[in-house]
Amino acid sequence: MDAVSLxxxxxxxxxxxxxxxxxxxLDALTELGILQPIENYYLIGTYPPLKAMGAVDPMxxxxxxxxxxxxxxxxxxxxxxxxxxxxxxxxxxxxxxxERYLHALREDLSMVGSLAxxxxxxxxxxxxxxxxxxxxxxxxxxxxxLRSAVGVTPMTEMTFELHPSVIDAPDYVDRLDAxxxxxxxxxxxxxxxxxxQILRKLNRGHTAADVHRLLGMLSDRGVDNLSVxxxxxxxxxxxxxxxxTIRSLVSAGVTKFNIFPLMFKQADPISAHYRKNPEIFPxxxxxxxxxxxxxxxMKSIRxxxxxxxxxxxxxxxxxxxxxxxxxxxxxxxxxxFGVSGFGYVGHTQYYNECTVxxxxxxxxxxxxxxxxxVRLNAEERMRRAVxxxxxxxxxxxxxxxxxxxxxxxxxxxxxxxxxxxxGLLGVSDxxxxxxxxxxxxxxxxxxxxASEAVRARIRSTNLSITDxxxxxxxxxxxxxxxRDPVGAGVSPAMGRRLPRAH
Numbered sequence: 001m002d003a004v005s006l007x008x009x010x011x012x013x014x015x016x017x018x019x020x021x022x023x024x025x026l027d028a029l030t031e032l033g034i035l036q037p038i039e040n041y042y043l044i045g046t047y048p049p050l051k052a053m054g055a056v057d058p059m060x061x062x063x064x065x066x067x068x069x070x071x072x073x074x075x076x077x078x079x080x081x082x083x084x085x086x087x088x089x090x091x092x093x094x095x096x097x098x099e100r101y102l103h104a105l106r107e108d109l110s111m112v113g114s115l116a117x118x119x120x121x122x123x124x125x126x127x128x129x130x131x132x133x134x135x136x137x138x139x140x141x142x143x144x145x146l147r148s149a150v151g152v153t154p155m156t157e158m159t160f161e162l163h164p165s166v167i168d169a170p171d172y173v174d175r176l177d178a179x180x181x182x183x184x185x186x187x188x189x190x191x192x193x194x195x196x197q198i199l200r201k202l203n204r205g206h207t208a209a210d211v212h213r214l215l216g217m218l219s220d221r222g223v224d225n226l227s228v229x230x231x232x233x234x235x236x237x238x239x240x241x242x243x244x245t246i247r248s249l250v251s252a253g254v255t256k257f258n259i260f261p262l263m264f265k266q267a268d269p270i271s272a273h274y275r276k277n278p279e280i281f282p283x284x285x286x287x288x289x290x291x292x293x294x295x296x297x298m299k300s301i302r303x304x305x306x307x308x309x310x311x312x313x314x315x316x317x318x319x320x321x322x323x324x325x326x327x328x329x330x331x332x333x334x335x336x337f338g339v340s341g342f343g344y345v346g347h348t349q350y351y352n353e354c355t356v357x358x359x360x361x362x363x364x365x366x367x368x369x370x371x372x373x374v375r376l377n378a379e380e381r382m383r384r385a386v387x388x389x390x391x392x393x394x395x396x397x398x399x400x401x402x403x404x405x406x407x408x409x410x411x412x413x414x415x416x417x418x419x420x421x422x423g424l425l426g427v428s429d430x431x432x433x434x435x436x437x438x439x440x441x442x443x444x445x446x447x448x449x450a451s452e453a454v455r456a457r458i459r460s461t462n463l464s465i466t467d468x469x470x471x472x473x474x475x476x477x478x479x480x481x482x483r484d485p486v487g488a489g490v491s492p493a494m495g496r497r498l499p500r501a502h
């Protein structure tokens with residue numbers, strides 16, 4: 001039976017979501033700090049976070065790159081400013097600025113690719129911004145530079161992000177041809193919602209009808225490896241239109257999803273929207289209902305979850321890019337190119353320059369565009385390994401013992417036991433994993449594993465920040481650890497946090 005015929009009714013989904021929510025010990029989770037205010041919620045993108053990093057010499061770690069790497073390239077240009085987007089971007093830049101950036105990106109690929117020993121690319125991911133903002137000629141040039149920097153084979157998973165509005169470009173056929181001819185074999189695009197009222201509030205620049213047109217266009221081209229991004233917790237969203245969004249996309253033939261909660265950062269317009277009109281946003285209970293509704297739908301239509309927030313039909317893996325990002329980054333490093341990319345090479349977590357201007361200046365001066373980083377000792381590597389594995393296939397105890405010489409249950413048992421006691425984590429002789437009950441709280445659990453040394457460095461950095469909205473250390477810190485809540489203020493004179501205004 002196909003997914004559409006298996007799709008449950010709204011009442012079945014709502015009842016199952018309500019039952020899952022009723023089974024949560026919400027008071028205990030609040031006391032543990034696991035059920036946080038929605039404006040404080042954020043996924044852990046890096047560990048240690050940006051605010052715990054300092055100056056590093058890229059020559060100390062780039063030559064230590066593994067022989068096979070996951071590669072990320074950032075294209076920071078968009079036609080509109082989506083209210084929820086927190087990544088480095090510029091809106092409708094002049095043509096000369098785009099060309100200058102692309103020249104710097106090609107130089108970055110040449111320089112850093114050489115320093116890293118021209119590793120083979122296990123996966124390649126073009127993100128942004130909006131990679132499909134580039135015209136066909138620019139797309140072809142970037143891919144040619146990529147292939148001179150790293151080894152790309154027919155086995156390399158090549159992912160390219162599209163925006164649904166690409167179909168409005170007069171040269172959209174040429175752009176799609178260039179992407180396909182470059183060897184892209186995985187296509188991703190952000191839908192976020194299939195409700196036009198919500199899309200307008202997000203300033204997405206596309207409609208639900210545009211999504212259906214793009215899906216049809218890609219289907220006509222024989223594209224069969226496509227993933228769609230959705231966000232729950234958006235303004236004007238409720239359980240009914242969330243259900244309708246997923247059903248419409250499954251009915252259109254989508255077989256892979258990335259489904260995650262809305263996250264807030266000070267610099268994002270949506271944070272101001274939340275402070276002004278919190279009543280139009282789903283609260284914590286409604287967000288949890290949407291999560292459990294998603295789980296109920298996906299199980300009914302025989303989609304599997306893995307890693308966390310990623311779903312695919314049973315016979316498919318979602319992507320090697322996501323699985324290796326969480327499970328094998330020590331053996332297959334992450335190598336970023338472009339502004340604001342973050343990487344992990346030679347036991348070093350690092351960030352590239354986070355503004356387009358500083359990135360181009362760095363490359364044009366002949367130096368790798370590394371901004372900040374930190375080399376992880378064995379203790380921090382162990383903590384990192386548990387944090388990220390819990391979001392994917394779980395912690396394999398024997399593999400952990402072989403790598404670090406200690407059993408993860410013995411090492412972190414005291415820190416993890418409250419979550420085991422409340423059914424959020426499972427432990428066996430072979431694994432530690434996040435349970436279905438614990439899935440919505442995986443990142444909140446991971447926060448608890450941050451070391452006091454890392455927390456102290458973040459707190460010290462926080463004291464130096466006088467503008468939470470514009471300071472790049474806060475703006476590009478993709479981590480909730482020791483993070484100020486949305487709406488917090490800073491006294492420039494005193495260098496301390498002020499109470500949130502209500």
